[in-house]
Amino acid sequence: MSNPLLHFAGLPKFNEIKPEHVSPAMDSLLAEGRALVDSLATSKEIPTWQNFALELENMDEKISRAWSQVGHMNAVVNSPELREAYNDNLAKLTDFYSDLAQDERLYAKYRAIKNSVDFDKLSAAQQKIINNEVRDFKLGGAELPKEKKARFKAISEELSKLAAKFEENVLDTTNEYAMFIKDGAQLTGVPEDVLQASKAAAMADDKTGHKITLHFPSYLPVLQYADNRNLRETLYRAYATRASEFGKPEFDNTPIITQLLKLRKEEAELLDFNNFAELSLATKMADSPKQVIEFLETLAERAKPYAEKDMSELVAYAKKLGITDMQAWDVSYVSEKLREEKYAFSDQEVKQYFPEAKVLAGLFKVVETIFGVFVRKSNAPTWHKDAHFYEITRHDGTLVGQFYLDLYARNNKRGGAWMDEAITRRIVNNKLTTPVAYLTCNFSAPVGDKPALFTHDEVITMFHEFGHGLHHMLTQVDDYSVSGIKGVEWDAVELPSQFMENFCWEWDVLRHMTQHVDTGAQIPRELFDKMVAAKNFQAGMQTVRQIEFSLFDIKLHSEFDPNGVKTPLNLIEEVRDQVAVVRPPIWNRFPNNFSHIFAGGYAAGYYSYKWAEVLSADAYSLFEENGVLSEATGQKFWQEILAKGGSRTAMESFVAFRGREPSIDALLRHNGMN
């Protein structure tokens, strides 16, 4: 067999994989998969972990490992041929897995294992895998009687259509809007690069002057910098009323919101939940809507005095600028002026202190110190000369995990930064497979004879992604489906990544990763202090704003009755009465373009942003208590959180590490609110 994608004995053969390998490999793996599913489903043997679940795990591991190589190359060395092969096979793969999720013959066998006398003899990880499977089949409607099943399916289809239409309406109303400004004086204050872009955009439309749109790179700088208050108001109004009754009726999301809420409630009730929020939380770390609401309200209570202080400082500063009745369209503008006055420093200045080699050495040093491991460069075939390969070993030389690091932006590479799984740790028949991760960023490549220089934000991004990588690579779980980040609840998966970010705000850690590219000097304390202060600028206001969105979301999907007289707009006003310090105008239609919860995956889940921040800050606070580079604490973090992956609940792991349930104190303190 010469297809490199069908090579499972060692590391991926990135130097051999070609687009023409993709279809034959996936066709063969999927055919093998279908044959296996059929034989397992029709087998007369009593299903066990060994003869049933493990077989499916093996199949999933093979398909996923091959596909991850294709997906990764499609993301980092894209070409028209590869993209075509990727898209063709993605559809086949989606079909395969959706058939699998609907196969009730498999469900019956998982249930039989769960109810067998031998279930207790399985490892905790294996029990968790069986329980997750049974849960997911149930949530997919597997236990419903026939006519309810048909209704459930119809609702799911209708919900996807409505979500897609919601997003289209937001996009269409965003795209449709354009303001042409002939007189450049109207745009005083707006940065030069934005003006250049708006000029080019007007020219592309055969117009003179500037084209201003509701797309973020155009909208945001105008709100932040344009001295012209009327212009800011006009643009803000257009933005805040997108997809509402103030525009074209065919783009109005108001009826879609009501319909989505009704159908989500019906879907949840079919599955015996009281409301959609309960259904959403069934697979998350938070237990109940009540727990989430209490969490958010407690946080709001603590943050609101700081938000009010931020707000009165802003109002006072606005008066200095001649704005005596500050409005929603002034908030960004005044904030930007205040921020500049209080914390002026440039990213360019900071960047000179963060050359690549020093930053990488600093990151590895932190990992080596707290976890008692070595990180060093190693060798493996990669997809590009700028991608490198590393390994993590224990002090006795035992291999723990390996990773590819691909740092620079280039053509045909998808933007952003992410961690992905190349190979997942498992032990089958006493044979250990060590985990391998992809760590991908899009930082600026070195120019001339200077090394690559990173902004502080980029350094944070690297620590963040490395945290995901550690979750994947330091796992000690032996069974595939809950190993590493697999099976970790959605609202807990950012714990290790956000945890790692904390070190970038630690003076005694950060200064050792700095070395001015010309002078060799460490970063001055004064500059660092400014960076910290800038991080916490308006932290109170930002916190209550996130809480406003989160509370609206969770209440809308639990307490709120979509068939009642109260509207979503009434609800968001009530939430604002309780937590907000900035009151938008009554014609603001924020819910109509809140895509996260109506078109994305965040329905009854928006709270996760704050939830994960609380977990990571509170986990880090144990390091603050014991010494931020404490190896004993690091070992505990490894053993109780990173090692356990999805083999037990995130709450069990957290409590085992911290000795108690999460507390919001550390996050508030890190944000200067204590």
Ligand SMILES: [Zn+2]
């Ligand atoms: Zn992340």
